[in-house]
Amino acid sequence: MQVAKVQFLQDSILNTSPPSTHPNMKSISNANQDSISSAYASWLGKHPSALDNFDQMMSIAKGKEIVVFLDYDGTLSQIVDDPDKAYMSDSMRAAVREVASCFPTAIVSGRSRDKVSEFVKLRNVYYAGSHGMDISTPSGSSKYGNQKHQTKTVDEKGKQVVNFHPAKEFLPTIQKIIKVLKENIKKINGSSVEDNMFCISVHYRRVKNEKDVGVLKEIVESIMKSYPNFHVSGGKKVMEIRPNVNWDKGHALMYLLDTLGFDNSDDVFPMYIGDDKTDEDAFKVIKRIGRGFPIVVSSIAKETKASHSLRDPSDVMAFLVRLAKWKKSLVRRT
Numbered sequence: 001m002q003v004a005k006v007q008f009l010q011d012s013i014l015n016t017s018p019p020s021t022h023p024n025m026k027s028i029s030n031a032n033q034d035s036i037s038s039a040y041a042s043w044l045g046k047h048p049s050a051l052d053n054f055d056q057m058m059s060i061a062k063g064k065e066i067v068v069f070l071d072y073d074g075t076l077s078q079i080v081d082d083p084d085k086a087y088m089s090d091s092m093r094a095a096v097r098e099v100a101s102c103f104p105t106a107i108v109s110g111r112s113r114d115k116v117s118e119f120v121k122l123r124n125v126y127y128a129g130s131h132g133m134d135i136s137t138p139s140g141s142s143k144y145g146n147q148k149h150q151t152k153t154v155d156e157k158g159k160q161v162v163n164f165h166p167a168k169e170f171l172p173t174i175q176k177i178i179k180v181l182k183e184n185i186k187k188i189n190g191s192s193v194e195d196n197m198f199c200i201s202v203h204y205r206r207v208k209n210e211k212d213v214g215v216l217k218e219i220v221e222s223i224m225k226s227y228p229n230f231h232v233s234g235g236k237k238v239m240e241i242r243p244n245v246n247w248d249k250g251h252a253l254m255y256l257l258d259t260l261g262f263d264n265s266d267d268v269f270p271m272y273i274g275d276d277k278t279d280e281d282a283f284k285v286i287k288r289i290g291r292g293f294p295i296v297v298s299s300i301a302k303e304t305k306a307s308h309s310l311r312d313p314s315d316v317m318a319f320l321v322r323l324a325k326w327k328k329s330l331v332r333r334t
């Protein structure tokens with residue numbers, strides 16, 4: 001199976017590579033592809049496929065309280081050029097719905113909570129937006145919250161919810177930064193600023209000219225020098241601007257576990273699936289807990305704290321379908 005996957009990767013790399021006409025070019029590019037494939041094969045040895053290792057993983061998880069955490073972009077939806085069009089397929093939605101009917105399930109995204117919930121459109125999951133700086137749950141965490149950060153409110157369906165906002169005080173400055181950024185980068189064709197509520201994304205996937213990408217980065221870095229309470233990090237063709245609060249997707253995972261009543265449970269078993277740098281914070285937390293599976297979505301070898309891997313969102317969907325079936329088969333047997 002593993003060999004078949006490597007072959008698949010080789011095929012897809014070969015199919016997507018630009019044609020090389022010069023014979024020397026061809027051998028250089030083949031050599032590159034060989035080394036990419038062998039790097040991926042040896043990486044897979046360290047971060048085995050969660051699909052190929054499903055039975056072994058479930059023999060460890062059996063009898064534990066599995067809680068599922070899912071990143072959105074690049075995990076539940078394909079990476080696309082236009083961030084506003086990163087839709088989730090109906091089949092993926094059905095898979096997430098199934099999983100959420102079996103285990104507590106949360107979506108943890110860099111997007112604003114409103115936007116990610118508009119994409120996902122499921123009621124049986126919890127949502128954490130703005131890289132975990134905007135969490136909404138039926139009750140609050142007494143351990144991680146305090147009066148300042150938690151607000152009791154009523155959602156659009158009239159249900160009591162507790163919203164957790166550790167970066168609330170930064171909201172006015174974030175709006176100011178968005179305005180300044182928009183004004184200053186509008187001359188860079190293809191760039192865009194996304195308001196993620198408690199953080200900001202500056203996108204450059206659609207900026208055609210490499211030089212312009214450099215200029216954009218300089219402009220953003222220079223603007224952000226005036227805002228020392230914020231930091232800039234990189235993602236997938238995006239600059240992520242976040243306030244300096246000690247809160248990330250790892251903290252969000254702990255907050256959700258606590259709120260859902262699993263904080264002191266020796267049986268809790270978090271599974272977190274994500275593709276990006278910001279998901280590594282949650283992977284680290286799972287490693288620290290010493291129980292659970294951090295699963296990275298990647299079809300190339302990369303530095304990660306994840307124990308297992310899935311190649312792409314279609315692998316993620318297959319894994320979720322299998323996970324729900326596994327749980328249902330256990331329930332039928334008992």
Ligand SMILES: O=P(O)(O)OC[C@H]1O[C@H](O[C@H]2O[C@H](CO)[C@@H](O)[C@H](O)[C@H]2O)[C@H](O)[C@@H](O)[C@@H]1O
Binds near residue numbers: 079084108203235
């Ligand atoms: O935590 P996530 O849910 O993975 O969000 C991370 C960022 O994802 C989005 O940007 C990425 O996906 C876009 C759509 O496929 C793509 O166009 C962009 O290049 C990627 O960086 C989202 O738009 C950002 O706001 C999120 O921070």
